[in-house]
Amino acid sequence: xxxNWHRVDQDDVPAxxxxxxxxxxxxxVALARCGARLGALENKCPHQGGPLGEGxxxxxxxxxxxxxxxxxxxxxxxxxxxxxxxPSYPVDERADGVYVQxxxxxxxxxxxxxxxxxxxxxxxxxxxxxxxxxxNLGFAEAMRRAEQRGxxxxxxxxxxxxxxxxxxxxxxxxxxxxxxxxxxGPGSTNLLTGLYxxxxxxxxxxxxxxxxxxxxxxxxxxxxxxxxAVFKDVAVSSTAVQAGSDHAExxxxxxxxxxxxRGVAHxxxxxxxxxxxxxxxxxxxxxxxxxxxxxxxxxxxDRAAAVIRDARRPVVIVGHGARGAETEVRELAExxxxxxxxxxxxxxxxxxxxxLGAGVLGRSGTPVxxxxxxxxxLLIVVGASFSxxxxxxxxxxxxxxxxxxAAIGRFDAVTVDVLGDAALTLQALTDRLxxxxxxxxxxxxxxxxxxxxxxxxxxxxxxxxRGVSAAAVFDALGKHLxxxxxxxxxxxxxxYSLGRYLESKGQPVLMSGYLGSIGFGYPAxxxxxxGAPGRPVVAVTGDGGFGQYAAELTTAVKxxxxxxxxxxxxxxxxxxxxxxxxxxxxxxxxxxxxxDWAAYAELCGATGIRVTRREDLDDAMTELxxxxxxxxxxxxxxxxxx
Numbered sequence: 001x002x003x004n005w006h007r008v009d010q011d012d013v014p015a016x017x018x019x020x021x022x023x024x025x026x027x028x029v030a031l032a033r034c035g036a037r038l039g040a041l042e043n044k045c046p047h048q049g050g051p052l053g054e055g056x057x058x059x060x061x062x063x064x065x066x067x068x069x070x071x072x073x074x075x076x077x078x079x080x081x082x083x084x085x086x087p088s089y090p091v092d093e094r095a096d097g098v099y100v101q102x103x104x105x106x107x108x109x110x111x112x113x114x115x116x117x118x119x120x121x122x123x124x125x126x127x128x129x130x131x132x133x134x135x136n137l138g139f140a141e142a143m144r145r146a147e148q149r150g151x152x153x154x155x156x157x158x159x160x161x162x163x164x165x166x167x168x169x170x171x172x173x174x175x176x177x178x179x180x181x182x183x184x185g186p187g188s189t190n191l192l193t194g195l196y197x198x199x200x201x202x203x204x205x206x207x208x209x210x211x212x213x214x215x216x217x218x219x220x221x222x223x224x225x226x227x228x229a230v231f232k233d234v235a236v237s238s239t240a241v242q243a244g245s246d247h248a249e250x251x252x253x254x255x256x257x258x259x260x261x262r263g264v265a266h267x268x269x270x271x272x273x274x275x276x277x278x279x280x281x282x283x284x285x286x287x288x289x290x291x292x293x294x295x296x297x298x299x300x301x302d303r304a305a306a307v308i309r310d311a312r313r314p315v316v317i318v319g320h321g322a323r324g325a326e327t328e329v330r331e332l333a334e335x336x337x338x339x340x341x342x343x344x345x346x347x348x349x350x351x352x353x354x355x356l357g358a359g360v361l362g363r364s365g366t367p368v369x370x371x372x373x374x375x376x377x378l379l380i381v382v383g384a385s386f387s388x389x390x391x392x393x394x395x396x397x398x399x400x401x402x403x404x405x406a407a408i409g410r411f412d413a414v415t416v417d418v419l420g421d422a423a424l425t426l427q428a429l430t431d432r433l434x435x436x437x438x439x440x441x442x443x444x445x446x447x448x449x450x451x452x453x454x455x456x457x458x459x460x461x462x463x464x465x466r467g468v469s470a471a472a473v474f475d476a477l478g479k480h481l482x483x484x485x486x487x488x489x490x491x492x493x494x495x496y497s498l499g500r501y502l503e504s505k506g507q508p509v510l511m512s513g514y515l516g517s518i519g520f521g522y523p524a525x526x527x528x529x530x531g532a533p534g535r536p537v538v539a540v541t542g543d544g545g546f547g548q549y550a551a552e553l554t555t556a557v558k559x560x561x562x563x564x565x566x567x568x569x570x571x572x573x574x575x576x577x578x579x580x581x582x583x584x585x586x587x588x589x590x591x592x593x594x595x596d597w598a599a600y601a602e603l604c605g606a607t608g609i610r611v612t613r614r615e616d617l618d619d620a621m622t623e624l625x626x627x628x629x630x631x632x633x634x635x636x637x638x639x640x641x642x
Contacts, residue, residue: 002103002104003101003102003103003104004025004101004102004104005092005099005100005101006024006025006099006100006101006102007096007097007098007099008022008024008031008097008098008099008100009022009097010097010098012031013031013033013038013097013098014031014032014033015033016033016034016035017033017034017057018032018033018057019031019032019033019052019053019055019056019057019062019073020032020053021043021051021053021054022053024040024100024102025102027102027105028043028044028051028053029041029042029043029053029089029100029102030042030043030051030052030053030055030062030073030086031053031091031098031100032057032062032073032074034057034060034073034074037074038074038091038093038098039072039073039074039075039076039088039091040088040089040090040091040100041062041071041073041076041086041087041088041089042076042086042087042088042089044086045064045066045067045069045086046084046085046086047064047066047067047069047084048066048067050064050065050066050067051065052064052065052071052086057073058070060072060073061073061079071085071086074088075088076088089101089102089103108145109277110277110278110279111138111141111142111274111275111276111277111278112138112241112247112273112274112275112276112278112280113138113139113141113142113269113274113275114142114145114278115247115248115251115278115280115281115282116139116142116241116247116248116250116251116267116269117139117142117143117145117146117152118146118248118282119247119248119251119252119282119283120179120206120251120254120255121146121151121152121282122282122283122284122285123251123252123255123283123284123285124176124177124255124285125152125177125178125179125206125255126151126152126153126178126530127152127153127154127155127167127170127178127179127530127531128143128152128153128154128155128178128179128180128181128208129154129155129157129162129163129164129166129167129178129179129180129181129526129527129530130154130155130156130157130160130163130179130180130181130182130208131156131157131158131159131160131163131181131182131183131187132156132181133182133183133187133210134183134210135183135184135185135187135210135211135212135223135271136181136182136183136184136187136208136209136210136269136271136274137210137271137274138269138271138274138275139181139208139210139269139274140181142274143181153530155526155530155555155559156555156558157523157526157552157555158549158551158552158554158555159190159549159551159552160180160182160187160188160190160191161190161191161193161194161519161523161549162194162522162523162526162549162552162555163180163181163182163191163194163523164180164190164191164192164193164194164195164197164198164205164207165193165194165197165512165517165519165520165523165524165527165549166178166180166194166523166524166526166527166530167179167180167194167198167205167206167207167527168194168195168197168198168201168203168205168524168527169203169488169510169520169523169524169525169526169527169528169531170203170205170527170528170530170531171198171203171204171205172201172203172320172510173486173508173510173527173528173531173532174531174532175204175323175324176204176259176531177204177205177206177255177258177259177265178205178206178527178530178531179205179206179207179208180194180195180205180206180207180208181208182207182208182209182210183209183210183223184209184210184211184212184223184224184225184227185212185222185223185224185225186223187209187210188207188209188210188225188227188230188231189225189230191207191209192230192231192234193515193517193519194517194520194523195207195231195234195235195264196234196515196517197512197515197517197520198263198264199234199235199263199264200513200514200515201320201345201512201513201514201515202262202263202320203262203263204258204259204261204262204263204264204265205258205263205264205265206254206255206258206264206265206266206267207231207235207264207265207266207267208266208267208269209227209231209266209267209268209269210269210271210274211227211240211268211269211270211271212224212270212271213270213271213272214242214243214270214272214273215272217270227240227266227268228240228266228268231264231266234264234266235263235264235265235266236257236258236261236263236264236265237253237254237257237261237265237266238265238266238268239253239254239266239267239268240268240270241267241268241269241270241273242270242273243272243273243276246280247278247280248280248281248282248283249283250267251267251283252283252285252288253265254266254267255285255289256285256288256289259289260289292403292421293421293423293424294403294419294420294421294424295420295421295424295425295428296418296419296420296424296425296428300416300417300418300419301418301425301428301429301432302432303416304399304401304416304418304429305429305432305433307378307397307399307415307416308336308378308380308399308429308433308436309433309435309436309437310437311377311378311397311436311437311438312377312437312438312439313338313375313376313377313378313438313439313441314336314338314376314377314378314379314380314438315338315339315340315341315358315372315373315376315378315379315380315441316329316332316333316336316338316339316340316341316380316382317340317341317342317343317361317373317379317380317381317382317384317392318340318341318342318343318346318349318350318381318382318383318384319342319343319345319346319381319382319383319384319385319390320343320345320346320383320384320513321382321383321384321402321403321404321407321422322346322349322382322383322384322422323346323349323383323508324422324423325382325383325421325422325423325426326349326350327423328422328423328426328427328430329349329350329382329422329426330350330354330356331426331427331430332380332426332429332430332433333350333356334356335430335433335436336433336436336438337356337438337439337440337441337442338356338380338438338441339356339357339358339369339372339441339444339445340354340356340357340358341358341359341360341361341365341369341372341373342359342360342361342369343360343361343362343384343385343387343390344360344362344364344365344389344390344499344509344511344513345509345511345513346383346384347359347360347499347504347508347509348487348504348505348506348507348508348509349508350506351504351505351506352449352503352504352505353503353505355442355445355446356441356442356445357445358372358445358448359503360499360500361373361390361391361392362387362389362390362391363389363390363391363496364389364495364496364498364499364500365499365500366452366500367448367451367452368445368448368449368452370391371448372441372444372445372448373392373393373396374393375444376396377396377397378396378397378398378399379392379393379396379397379398379399380399380401381398381399381400381401381414382401382402382422382425382426383401383402383403383422385407385410385514386410386411386412387513387514394411394412397415398414398415398416399414399415399416399418400414400416400417400418401418401420401422401425401426402418402419403419403420403421403422405419456471456475456501459471459472459501459641460472460475460614462641463614463638464638464640464641466638466640467570467612467635467636467637467638467639467641468611468612468613468614468617468635468636468637468638468641469614469637469638469641469642470493470494470497470501470568470637470641470642471497471501471641472614472617473497473501473566473568473617473635473637474497474498474501474502475501476617476618476621477502477538477540477566477621478501478502478503479618479621480618480621480622480624480625481502481505481507481538482507482536482625483505483506483507484507484535484536485507485535485536485537485538486507486508486510486528486531486532486535486536486537486538487507487508487509487510487538487539487540488509488510488511488520488521488522488524488525488528488537488538488539488540489509489510489511489521489539489540489541490511490512490518490519490520490521490522490539490540490541490542490545490546491511491512491516491517491518491519491520491521491545491575492518492541492542492544492545492573492574492575493542493568493570493574493575493578493639493642494540494541494542494568494637495511495540496575496642497568497642498540510524510527510528511524512524518544518545518548519545519546519548519549520545521539521540521541521545521546522539522541522545522546522549522550522552522553522563522565523549523552524539525537525538525539525556525561525563525565526552526555526556526561526563529561529562529563536562536564536625537561537562537563537564538563538564538565538566539563539564539565539566540565540566540568541565541566541567541568542567542568542569542570542574543567543568543569543570543571543572543592543594543597544572544573544574544592546565546567546597547592547594550600553565553600553601553604553606553630553632554604554605556606556629556630557604557605557606557629557630560629561630562627562628562629562630562631563630563631564624564625564627564630564631564633565601565630565631565632565633566624566633566635567597567632567633567634567635568635568637569594569597569634569635569636569637570637570638570639571591571592571593571594571639572590572591572592572639573590573592574590574639574642576590577590577639596610596634597610597632597634598610598632598633598634600632601630601631601632601634605630606629606630606631606632607623607624607627607629607630607631607632608631608632608634609623609624609631609632609633609634610633610634610635610636611633611634611635611636612636617635620633620635621633
């Protein structure tokens with residue numbers, strides 16, 4: 001045979017009567033010794049693909065570990081009367097070691113998986129979060145090639161749920177899809193919680209599932225699930241790719257569906273289809289995607305402007321749907337001298353330092369925002385969902401602006417409904433408001449902030465000797481938080497406290513909004529890092545949420561992702577404890593047994609810092625933000641000082 005000789009590490013050479021799997025020139029070989037003879041076989045049984053190097057030598061024969069079939073360990077031949085042998089390779093024992101001659105590897109073949117990956121890359125998919133496994137290896141190899149070409153960044157996570165949360169956060173931050181990737185069966189079902197987060201928050205995501213071979217699908221094979229049925233509710237589209245499919249078109253449609261539908265597009269890839277040869281051309285997005293810039297009609301704008309013109313104390317309430325229209329929001333507010341209140345998901349859209357910035361409205365909000373809404377006579381609501389957590393007053397006059405039909409008047413009738421892009425609509429309204437009856441509410445905003453800041457200062461000083469107050473934590477974080485940071489937050493008491501106490505200078509906050517899924521915070525920071533390269537990323541979590549995906553700290557360390565993590569540790573599911581008490585139930589099974597999180601971070605290879613006293617917060621925050629890699633600041637929190 002032709003090919004090159006490759007030396008085997010002496011530690012990999014088996015003893016007499018033994019066989020083992022050895023990697024030679026990047027290929028797996030079954031190396032076996034029987035007395036003076038040393039043999040090398042292709043490490044794959046021809047029946048089920050079992051790794052022969054994990055078998056055993058019995059009576060001079062190599063027995064397959066999967067189904068007990070025997071081969072000669074030197075020649076690969078089966079017993080007499082059979083013909084299904086295993087390819088063998090020449091072996092030479094030399095003075096300097098054992099050498100195996102392997103044939104030249106076959107030339108790479110362009111596959112269906114390559115076509116899919118090339119099309120996704122052409123449509124702007126630059127990051128994939130996932131886990132490589134037995135039923136997605138062909139697609140993984142195509143991604144490896146794309147990564148080698150510098151076209152794709154792959155982040156191998158520790159749990160598929162983290163991959164889906166990361167992709168969801170990426171979409172929330174950028175408006176563009178990232179991909180999450182899993183095997184058939186449990187790998188794909190593990191994606192579902194993060195994908196439901198994307199669905200409910202309108203975040204575009206591409207979900208890619210490996211699948212068992214088509215010939216055993218539906219026959220009760222290992223990890224055999226009807227994944228298109230499983231994903232039917234969570235995805236705007238779920239498509240199984242077949243051998244005869246237009247593979248490039250299906251990948252292009254997945255991106256289109258995710259963006260146009262603001263949700264999850266799912267592709268199912270049977271194992272054998274991934275590696276089929278293909279000469280198809282990858283498709284580009286030219287002419288397939290359009291911007292969602294809907295200009296409202298003039299008559300509706302005139303009606304809305306007339307209502308606004310007559311209002312004396314209008315307020316502007318902006319939700320996540322107003323992202324991208326920050327300038328137009330401020331221009332309208334300044335034309336009216338009207339306060340800007342945000343939903344929690346839109347925190348930071350208008351900085352709290354702006355003379356008209358009033359902070360977050362609702363359960364996670366400030367008394368500044370709630371007072372100003374209560375005193376208003378008109379609400380101009382832009383891109384908000386009217387969630388019960390936000391508490392937008394339905395008894396007020398409301399001008400609602402949204403680019404999605406279903407959002408208009410979703411729960412209650414509004415005074416004027418304006419279907420249109422936030423930026424275009426606000427600019428058109430501002431142009432129409434050359435004269436209004438609105439009073440200057442800036443003094444009211446300043447007065448309410450003064451009252452609230454005085455109260456916050458008192459809460460910062462609260463100390464029962466049982467840990468640090470939440471007010472003190474977010475006071476310190478607010479002083480150290482970089483102006484260009486992206487903040488991710490988990491679900492729990494710490495999230496309410498962040499909305500209430502942290503004064504944003506314009507930093508966006510990513511959260512699991514309408515699903516409200518615990519565990520979102522740290523995986524979301526991985527997605528934020530991918531979506532905002534070069535910007536500082538700060539994860540704020542409780543011990544309950546971080547505990548669900550604590551192993552993802554090793555992901556950050558592996559890839560050098562410099563997440564700065566502020567962990568409030570109250571040794572409990574604090575929010576649930578509060579809810580039990582509020583319902584007149586005793587607190588039951590909400591306590592948590594935690595490791596020393598700072599020591600855990602150090603074991604993972606990150607910087608770990610621990611604080612138990614308010615006086616040490618400033619130095620700890622300074623140290624956290626000075627670290628060059630991933631850092632974790634664990635703060636012992638008083639669960640009652642929220």
